[in-house]
Amino acid sequence: MKPCVFTGSAVAIVTPFCGDGVDLEAFDHLIERQIQGGTDAIVVCGTTGEAATLSYNERMALIERCVRTVDRRVPVIAGSGTNSTASSIALSKAAQSAGVDALLTVTPYYNKASQSGLVQHFSAIADAVDVPVILYNVPARTGIGCTVQTYQALAKHPNIVGVKEASDNFDLIQDTLNLCPPGFTVWSGNDGSTAAIMALGGKGVISVAANVVPREMHELTQLCLKNRFLEAGALQLKLHELIRALFCEVNPIPVKAAMEFFGLCSGELRLPLCRMSERHLEQLSHALEPFRPAV
Template structure:
């Protein structure tokens, strides 16, 4: 029986940059804010953390800092995916060495692997480490989707614990739930699909919005886990406009911009990410004001 990594809301935390490197002091303050507001787990060096623009050394040091700062209070999940299986193995082994408790491994991007290729990719990584692995299905960014049947085959591996589902395909998520064993966990990878995925048996969300609204995302998942879907649905609808604004441009442009507007020291976006358009900047400011968040 596989243990569930976490239930509730995990923040896909941004990576603050300063003077060309990672601002670990600022990251510590962001982590404290999350822990003080009920976040159930932390995902470091994921998509929202701009891991694809970080060096391997930066990723390793950031994971190690996060593990040390969190100090076991909540699970720390490290992004260790790559479009090269060999590189993903290297990143995964290093994340394990640096103390991460779980790995989040995105599908290999650009290569557009076949389902057979995905099976080989994930099994090779899972065989190379002793940590539990969360599959990450986000075809809008990678160009490939994990089929439910592939997910079921991967779920047989003792180190593959669940999937972060950001495909937006609720039909496929139902197939995953039907085909995979009960100890294989599904988490929403889209903030605005948290309630429907939890209604299908999901155990929470890996959230972008939680960078700014950690208490609200925690409460949303707790309502779902208590089967109070009437109240959860109302809160999901209330948060919809905010969630949409956080994706008005490619993640993490809006959420990192919003954090900066709220006075958090997050630094620059790394190229090829760039500041939002004037129109979207105005939209971000407007939604922060609407949700009672003071822009500095």
């Protein structure tokens, strides 16, 4: 049986910026807040961390800082996927050397590889490292998605342990859970689908909302893991308006605004992402109000 990197809620942590650089001190505080809030794993340099606009040195500084600050209290998962297999391998090797517990590798964007190309791409990355590799299927952002046959082929690789499924294609998710071996784990890649995917056998979520409400996302996944799905469903419904607001513009624009709203870090983004519209700020502010931290 392959290792399950984590069960529960992993935060896809934002990257706080300060002018032209990364605010590593603020990043430390965000990590500590996540751990104190019960987060079960931390994903650094993912989509929510604006990895596409980070330099190689910035990515490695964040990964190394995350590993050091977490200090093995929870698993650290590094986003190391790009649209170049060679670049993905180089990042994956460097992240492994920095001490991460696993890697998150997205389907190659823009290139629009065939399914055979996806198998070869992910296999080449997994061949190059010794840590577990989690696939990331998010066709709305990359223009390409995995089929269940691709998952079946990749599940045979000893280092490929599962997938962050952000397609919201429930036929695909059910086929994957039915046809792939039990050691191939499915995690929800969309906060709003967490309880539904876990009801089918998923083991948790890689969450944007956990940046704002780490304790609630941890609690939601724990209820599911304990088969308390009526309570989990009630909590999922309670979080619905917040989750919808966090995706009213492309991620991570709203969650960066939410972090600033709560005074957790700067809301700075890197172009081509820019601050959200006033209309959506009003929606976000209203959705955040029930979760405002006590002073």
